[in-house]
Amino acid sequence: xxxxxxxxxxxxxxxxxxxxxxxxxxxxxxxxxxxxxxxxxxxxxxxxxxxxxxxxxxxxxxxxxxxxxxxxxxxxxxxxxxxxxxxxxxxxxxxxxxxx
Numbered sequence: 001x002x003x004x005x006x007x008x009x010x011x012x013x014x015x016x017x018x019x020x021x022x023x024x025x026x027x028x029x030x031x032x033x034x035x036x037x038x039x040x041x042x043x044x045x046x047x048x049x050x051x052x053x054x055x056x057x058x059x060x061x062x063x064x065x066x067x068x069x070x071x072x073x074x075x076x077x078x079x080x081x082x083x084x085x086x087x088x089x090x091x092x093x094x095x096x097x098x099x100x
Contacts, residue, residue: 001066002068003068006066011059013058014051014058018050018054021050022047026038026043
């Protein structure tokens, strides 16, 4: 699964979770307060902020636990003006011949 796809799934779960938390808090307040007097702005901002934080942490944890396909194989990169091939799981990089 690609990094973007994993990130999309994490975003789906965290945003749906934040929405459920927001609804539970607001509906709980509606039980004892008229709708026009329910303070919703602070709850909205806190749940949105918590959703962003949860998405960032979740994406980092998912990528750490199961690296994306791009990080599993050999990676060719330029180092100091020469091309080197580095196995993503091993360091240091070893030089490879440059194409003619």
